[in-house]
Amino acid sequence: MDFDFGSLLAFIIFGVTIGVVYGIVALGISLIYSGLDIVHFAHGEIYMFGAFLGLVLSQQIGIPYPGAMIGAMVLAALLGMFIERVFYRRLTRSGGGYTVAGMGMIICGFGMSVALMNVAFLIWGADAEPFPVEFGIEPLEINDISIPPSYLLTAVVSLCLMGILNYFLRYTKIGLAVRAVAHNKDIAFLMGINVPLFISLIFGLACALAAAAGVLVGPMQSVQVEMGYLMLMKAFAAAVVGGFGSLPGALIGGILVGIFENLGAAYISASHKDIYAFLLLILVLMYRPAGLFGVVAKVKA
Amino acid sequence: MLNIKEVHSGYGKLKILRGINLNVPQGGVVALLGGNGTGKSTLLKTISGLVPVMEGSIEFDGQIISGKKPHEIVRSGLVQVTQSKEAYPAMTVEENLMLGAFTRSDSGGVRADLEKVYEFFPVLRQRRKVLSGTLSGGEVQMLVIGRGLMAKPKMLMLDEPSAALAPKVVLEIFSNIYKISQTGVTILIVEQNVRMALLLAQYAYIIRDGVIMIEGSAEDLINDSSVKDSFLGGTVANTKKSLNS
């Protein structure tokens, strides 16, 4: 394939515009990870629920798009908190499941993912639903690359969400408590932290982010019951690349994954596209398990 | 201050405490002694709500606290420093200390108390930007006691604070605990360093197999040589005995 700079630029832009979405889902995963010390395997389904909720709110009830997005975020947060309270709660209380830290959680996450997907299927059916939105702005034209409004909006909203969250966790007492809850619930309790409340809060926040991503992606890719799984994989890759627990890392990780897979699809082979994300994930895990921005706590013997 | 009546508790079906009666007066320093595996830590965990009370009642500062959640108990001013001296390894020393002050909203008072903790334990000041996962055993010990203090507790429960500390530091720790108690904090201390504990405390309880066997003023107990030999052995030694006989 002959190489030209214009199309390389185009592929990178494509990667970035989808990468920011990976980034905000990864942000939620990272948040749950730092808060609860678990990797949440049902997060893709929360994202899918968010997308459907946004669809219902905006297309069926007729709430304007921004309102639908906030509504979906709130509802998904409630859903997440409900799930956490009813199911995950007992596991977190005893510190991450049986035998190996987190094995119970991982399995629980998988179970939840299957169940949620089925619930969505029972409610909305298996077929993809279009989510057309009139943004009222023109596509952005760079040379002969055209970026539709939905992608532009996504990038802007993602960056805002990420900024707000970062401030919240880094410069408030709550951020400190989040980390305390993550490491040892018993001791956090003894510090007077209302551990259950915090866990709910973290979960809710992460789910709201996933829902936002769902509503943002809806107009770009339509909404479908099975949409969560692939997004989850990409978001995992993003979270790992950026470094679990690092919020800016999640976003940059997302963008890197987006670019990496788009270049792979463009220059190597499109049918292996998902493998590139996995490849990146595995490479980063092997050579820099903490990711680009993460820190691994050195625990002494 | 703390009033424990006929408390039973344990893990699942397994009962460890079988009717504990214990009393800590306001401002006092009380020691809880006993052999290994006799239920001392279980009692502290029961008081702070980590292990559920099966029977009996616990009253603190005029309120019944048995059945409450751990964080509620902490908020009422009763703070425990656990035996497994766990700090948050991925946080710095100072962050750990600030966590201790989580329930407080008086930031001026928190800073002042932070200074006070650094005065008690100067090593912590030196290493305050270091991730606490890399501290030595003794340093962690000081950190967790300091963290307990940061909550500005009415009463502090210490589970073997001197274990694993250098002899010179042990004395420091004990005198710091005394100083802490002089500031009006009531103290319940579990110790294996019987001699030091009895020199610090005014009153002591000796527990064995989940019941209080002996109680009395510290002065009396320290002079009673039979106490050490007959009651501080613990179940491990007993097991051996019962096997041999």
Next chain:
Amino acid sequence: MALLETRGLSKSFGGLKAVSGVDLKVQPGTVHGLIGPNGSGKSTFFNLVTGVYQPDPGSHIEFDGHDITNLQAHGIAALGMARTFQLLRLFSEMTVLENVMVGNHCKTSYGIVESLLGTSRVRQADQKMKEEMLDLLEFIGLANFADIPAGELSGGQRRLLALGRAIAMKPKLLLLDEPGAGLSPVNVDKLMETILSLKERYKLTVVVVEHILKVVMSTCETISVLDHGQKIAEGPPEMIKNDHAVIEAYLGRELPDEEIRNAIRGQ
């Protein structure tokens, strides 16, 4: 010839020199004490010697005639070095008996393939080992708890088990990191007996880190003192007790009850 010898042993973490240039010789058949203030590098020393940490370049560790400076932990263990941890690190979901059996891992007389095939030799060897290990549990006083998961023991019982697991390795050299912390006075006495009988009966060499002075002073032939990662003194207990630098850095003064009480009360 020394059983364990370190030359210029160093380890730094970032800017902090946890252990710097320590030369130490442990003579076979002795109990060797290692003391020092908190954070002086004792546990780090153990971690270096047992291969849990890699030492800084320029360090040398020799054990029983082998250069073990760059060996991995399991290789060093196989040469006959056992240790306990300050934070115990028991296998808490495994039973007490299984814990000591894992300790005995290096002494398994059969190969991996054989163990996977479950030949009769394997079964006989395992049976014999089980009996041996039960004896060992009897020796440390945990025989009654053989089938109990280690996580359900109390603090002191766990410490005994950690000791048992190390002994089960039938090592030449045993490194004990604060074996007495948290033990009741009676059990501390028992611990001292145990250490001495290990030396007498099993001809074991022991290095012990301990803050309970009674233990070091009455069981050790030689004591080395670390401070800020450096060796500041070495010698028999009598000498160490009266060493000015050691008193200054670590021991403090030995006081009668009344004075301690006064010291505590700040008078």
Next chain:
Amino acid sequence: MISFITNFTSAIESLAKVHRLLPWLIAYVLLLFLPNLITATFGEYYVDLANRCCLFILLAVGLNIVKGFCGQVTVGHIGLYAIGAVTSALLAQNYGLPFWLSAPLAILVTCFAGLVVGLPSVRLEGAYLALATLGLGESVRIMIAVTPALGSSTGIMMIPAPTIGDYVIESFDHYFYLVMTAAIIGIYFSFVILNSSTGRAFKAIREDVIAASVSGINVPFYKLLAFVISAIYAGLAGALFAHMPPGYLHHNNFTVIEMVTLLLMVVLGGIGNIWGGVVGAIVVTVIYDQTKDYYFYQPLIFGITMVFLVVFMPRGIGGVIEQAIVKRKFIEKHEEQNLGTS
């Protein structure tokens, strides 16, 4: 119930005293009559179901070794299964190898793949390892899906059934003898491994890596060994699946959903519990088959079951029974001891 199990185990133990293989032989011989029994009582189809159970038993027992014994959270096991299946199929089809050659070769290849899947475990733990193995497992599936030589979208067709001489093993009950034998041998060796020094090394690694290494256990080696052993199980199951008539493989037999089902089996039976894994495999396969009419709700039921199991019964069926037996002993001892001292 508990006492029944205790009695049953002691009966088996006394049999084992005569010869350690005796209980196994008896079980094996009894199982040889199972197809006839099943056909007579339920019908021929259920022999096919039993065959599928046996495949899943192999998979579950193998997964248990790496996950339950050794504590390595792998989610890529189904990828190994796929590799075993595809390799054996291709060897048989492209090179005309008989099953008896293609299957061992496939197991060998799977072992190697197991080594690769296991490599991340040397550096990673817990959730990170789960992600890495998930990535590897999915990559295997995607490779199969997009590579024409591996079947891609049409799949690999007409994989020959195993033969002995001129005899073709293709009816349900004859295939049963094959898969059941494999399953029994698999279970037997899984016990051998658990009770050996290797099994103890696995468990020690599960509990505390550093403590294990200073106890003389070569941690990376044993982790990889666990992966390789479980790969043997997966490879064998894969080969047996590939050659099971009608001999067809498609990449969508190896998706994450299959992996989740496999996890459910292990969790239901009890992580780290061998009989638990066996029971889990049977229960899940049979229930799945019997609730096919409710296919709309099946994933929901399965998912929620999994969640509830982890939450309320983290040790699964097997673990609960085991725990009850141990607890009983412990309380007995404790009371004994209290009587002794007071």
Next chain:
Amino acid sequence: DEIRVGITMRMVSENGQKYGQMVMDEIGLINEAGGINGHQIKATLMNDECKSDKGVANANKLIFQEKVHLLIGSTCSSVSLPIVDVTAKAQVPQIIPHSTNAQITQKGSAWVFRVPVSGRFYAGVNAKYVGENIGKKIAYICAADAASQNDCDAMQAQMKSQHGTDPAYVAQVQEKEVDFRTHMQKIKSAGVDGIMVAALAETMSRALIQSYEAGIGSDVRRIGSSSASNAPVPKISGDAVKGVFYAAAYSNADTRPIAKLFNQMVKDRYGIHAPDHDFSQAYDLIRIVEIALNNSDLKLTNSSLAADRTAIRDAIANVKNYQGLASGPISFCADATPQCRDGNKTPVLIAYKKGGEEFETEVLARVSMPEDFGL
């Protein structure tokens, strides 16, 4: 003494559910009208989720447990392919409602019949029309599911053999790809006459929309694979579906009275704006089964199972010139060859006139292919 019919289908998509339902309803109607020669039909419907292992298990259960006389299924080629071997070995007649993969009938089973148009015919018709009316410079986007891959490969081969042209651009993409921007960017600079998108409904719709987003004008024609006929395509794609050309086995724009009646029936019963060819094929299948069963002499005793199965097979093989909804007459014959067993040999060429839920199509042509075309 009932006639047992087993059905295994992909029941996860909405369409799948609905035409599964239609099959059951039609059988119910036959039963209400007195059954077949006085015998009721007992139908068992199972879901195979489009997974071959599940499909084979279903087939085994239906054949050995339910002891069906006739097996209907499956909808997915990758499931039908192995089931063909199961039915051949167990000697049970199998009739296929929707799988187009050419190899199904090429396996040489005497027990299999296909109602839909085989993929080999579609490619021939498509290539002819495209080469003559759209142009020869075609870009391909091929998704990795069995049907689309098959359509895509066959189309390229036909373009080569009929017009001697190589593809202008080929992108092999994943089955559920949703992001085609890189390909559209490349196709845009390649300057082609047409873009063929061979993919399942959602994937195809995404590609169609993104081709416009990328700025490829409507002068470049979009060509669909046979799944372009599925209702979600116009629904999701909206305006982007306008002008899309594809070949199918049925068009809802068909003006014959029977087709109009069928459209109305499906609309009333299942609330579907217009049935796609999956519905018509399922409907035709039931009619063919009805004819065959009526023509076969069945004992329906325990011992006559094998004989009855053979009788049904022979009766299906005797169905000639069935004129139903399908684009052309459906005929079978006794040989175990594709010529005999690919019943419908007449694709219809269709183009979308309007997208959205209320989409419209127009019929461009109807082409009957020689029976051994593409073999």
